Amino acid sequence: MKRRRLIAALALSALLAAACDGSGRDEAGREFEIDEVGFVTSGWKTDFSKHSVPLSEFASGGPPRDGIPPIDQPRPTSQTEADEWISDREPVLAVEVGREVRAYPLQIMVWHEIVNDTLGGRPIAVTYCPLCNSSLVFDRRVRRRTLTFGTTGNLRNSDLVMWDRQTESWWQQLSAEAVVGELTGTRLRVLPSQTLSWADFRRLHPQGDVLSRDTGVERDYGSNPYAGYDQPDSDPFLFEGETDDRLPPKERVLAVFAKRETVIVPFSRLSRQPALEVEAGGVPVVALYKRGVVSALDAPSIEGSRDVGTAVAFDRRVDGRALSFEPRGDGFVDSETGTRWDVAGRAVEGELAGERLAPVRHDQQFWFALAAFVPGARIER
Secondary structure, eight states, rough: HHHHHHOOOHHHHHHHHHOOOOBBBOOOOOOOOOOOSSSSTTTTOOTTTTSSSOOEEEEEEEEEETTSSOOOOOEEEHHHHHTTOOOTHHHHHHEEEEEEEEEEEEEHHHHOOOEEEETTTTTEEEETTTTTTEEEEEEOOOOOEEEOOEEEEEETTEEEEEEEEETTOEEEETTTTTEETTTOOOOOOOOOOHHHHHHHHHHOOOTTTOOOOOOSSSSBBBOOOOTTTOOTOOOTTOOOOOOOSSTTTOOOEEEEEEETTEEEHHHHHHOOOSEEEEEEETTEEEEEEEEOBBBBSSSSOOOOBOOOEEEEEEEEEETTTTTEEEEEEEEEEETOOOOOEEESSEESSTTTTTTOOOOOOEEEEEEEHHHHHTTTTTTOO
């Protein structure tokens, strides 16, 4: 087991190097070395005396600070232009703020991990950790100031550790919390988002725009620098300790967060039962699953990767009445009124047409990562 993990770690170190500038230097061009704690401390203004987790839990992922460069000046483009380089089944992260909606293709996110953007007048950070397959969107405003984020080059439980340029505090992506530095203990507000196929995004959001490939750096967008990483039974990269064996380490799961309870719904179950009713923190929730979305971490070409589907979660109550759903055709139908709903939780035809289900905070990622940060999560068998 240890030998297999070492081989995997060495292979992924090479992949991570391919995802950064490969210089072996920090963002100022200085050579860097790994300190005894397992990561680089020189050059940081971070207050390492303040931390909510042991510093020994951090490990260098290979690239230096911002070696995997965030996108600080994102340029949106039209759906017509994006059609030339995104295939129908490719995954995009759909973010809606106010009346604006934007797609963030994972073929771009896999190379950058963070986008500092503004949408609907709100400063947001769109993040994706390939090693955990976790996508989260945050409000960048903290204590009356707007933060901008970068990649520290470090991991904790294999998950992306971000830093903000204003205080150089370190932030854990999956927990949305500052864990080292001045802002330790502060949490970012998580905003709703959905992973959709490009075809579904176009259909559901015809007025939405798209993050452009014009990022300011040259990357092989459309290719997957983590080819072969997406195997359910394979070991995660730079993960210390034992993984929770209730599910395979890289089983895709839908995590539903409601009133301090986290409920896990494995994709393996959703693929058999695409409309599943669960209760999370006393909230009646429906988890909806839809095929037609390929993995960003499977084949060398994302377009040629296997179909893994996507999942979302909504409060299934409308005007105080809990509805029951079943899949039908390209969408879902509720048993109470026969209204047809789409995967975005919108009633598109029938008695309740025009209604919209309220999203429940949820995200999807590999099981090992969620279990490491939320060990008390309940699995919906």
